[in-house]
Amino acid sequence: MKLTTALSYPSQYNPLDIAEEVVTANDWSFNRSDDDELVVELEGRWTDYHLYFLWREELGALYFSLSFDARVPASKRKDAYELLALVNEKLWVGHFDLISDDDCLVYRHTLPLRGAEGVTVEQFEDLVDAALAETERFYPAFQYLIWGGKNARESIQVAMFETIGDA
16 A cells, blocks of 8 residues: 655755755865765764765655774675664664675665655764664674674674773
8 A cells, every 4th residue: 555645844855954054064074965975974983984875856765874994894794784783773773784885884774754854964873873883883893703704693792781980
């Protein structure tokens, strides 16, 4: 069954306008090649991140992905999928994927906005904060799998070990 409804947000509404304001306020490097796409680069604790935002007006949805330098060799794909399953079951928002075109790991989330008055600054900040926090949290596990010769279960243990204080 397919529901038929009219879109309930104004046609001039674009959540990337809010996103651009937040990105500018944080002094992050970005490129907005058109009205529906925003690409941001920023430095993280472990690596540099590329944030990609895409507004799909016809769907009333904001797609978001965060990519980072973590290519999975073909010999590690099976273990990578197992690690992704272990990681994703620990997430409340978004999920990690292995993009088959280039064997890269990516964090993804789509924010449905149909019927909403618009995205708030707080929602946008929460989206980015969650992605950065989870990527920083699980990046060591991905590296243990890719470079450390560990299997998925051994790799997830690294991410679940919480340290107290700073060295």
